[in-house]
């Protein structure tokens with residue numbers, strides 16, 4: 001079952017591979033989750049061409065010491081020129097962008113996010129009044145893109161005459177149909193066209209943003225600062241990154257949260273009560289804490305981390321702990337397996353948001369939904385605020401419930417961009433409460 005080839009990294013032998021195929025079929029994420037527990041005492045294993053790491057010390061060393069180096073898997077992606085996967089130009093650009101992010105007070109922008117949630121609520125209300133079931137996946141993607149538009153790009157994407165829907169079409173073709181579902185190839189005509197359209201759209205959006213005059217006393221917009229730091233081409237490429245990384249992730253998390261709330265009615269009720277009690281205060285100060293809602297969000301990102309792994313690459317031979325890793329190895333810090341391992345979490349396979357309300361929760365630094373170290377997610381505070389406001393306001397305004405059209409919760413993986421999506425759009429019945 002275990003073969004320890006060469007440098008002592010275990011990998012499944014023929015019998016185990018056969019059994020894995022028998023039990024899990026094509027579900028690679030589930031196979032890898034199983035192997036994480038199976039090989040836990042070794043701290044890592046090799047599967048196909050990659051090395052999966054989950055020992056806390058090894059994982060943190062890999063995250064902090066090694067480069068990202070995703071150029072290979074991103075070579076046809078619109079993100080190939082961004083700092084996301086790059087090991088070479090990344091440090092300066094990332095530092096410059098992170099510094100603009102820090103100066104942009106996300107908390108102050110909470111009011112903008114609230115107006116985007118109100119907009120989303122309006123759309124839900126209009127459909128529910130017509131007795132239509134609601135496709136939360138579609139609406140969440142529009143909402144998440146509005147937030148990136150307002151909060152990061154300082155643009156009202158609704159005012160951009162039809163460009164929001166075109167952008168969404170491009171994202172759906174590139175990220176869902178090609179990378180996650182594999183319906184189309186990244187060399188095919190549809191993908192190439194969507195890439196060209198995305199390039200044109202982001203170019204024109206950037207031009208508009210740069211031409212927009214500030215009112216006297218108004219601070220320079222984020223995009224203008226980005227343009228000053230890295231010039232037009234890089235500003236556009238990194239805008240693509242924010243549009244993709246900033247909307248896909250939160251947009252996939254919202255339907256998962258709502259699905260779990262419909263599966264746990266008592267939890268739905270508790271989150272709703274917290275939202276009702278705090279709504280007035282939350283609208284005045286979007287940064288107030290909502291402990292139960294935040295514990296729910298933490299548990300969702302533990303059990304279903306939307307970024308299921310963090311990739312790194314070795315450009316020379318390295319020693320991690322006592323293990324020699326050869327040059328040019330792809331390492332995967334396997335968040336999905338770590339977050340769902342009984343070796344790290346008590347009752348790991350159970351969905352228990354209350355664990356995050358208890359004192360002394362122990363996970364040995366292995367709660368890493370946003371990564372860690374110098375390449376930690378640049379948008380984590382924005383994402384957190386956005387999810388908190390969306391969940392609280394939606395639950396205050398609506399009741400969500402399953403209908404026969406609601407699919408089961410199953411995920412497909414975009415291995416290139418390291419994100420998971422529910423495989424089908426989430427459909428719910430929604431009734432208004434106010």
Ligand code: HEM
Nearest residue numbers: 084242245246249250307369370371372375377378379383
């Ligand atoms: C639930 C929401 C989100 C999750 C779970 C998430 C998670 C992650 C993770 C795990 C990484 C990789 C860290 C690493 O390699 O060590 C990452 C990187 C990144 N994220 Fe997020 N993210 C989310 C939302 C956002 C948002 C809203 C933005 C907004 C712009 C964003 C922008 C980025 C960028 C630019 C990077 C690349 C950082 C780098 O390579 O240095 N993310 N994110």
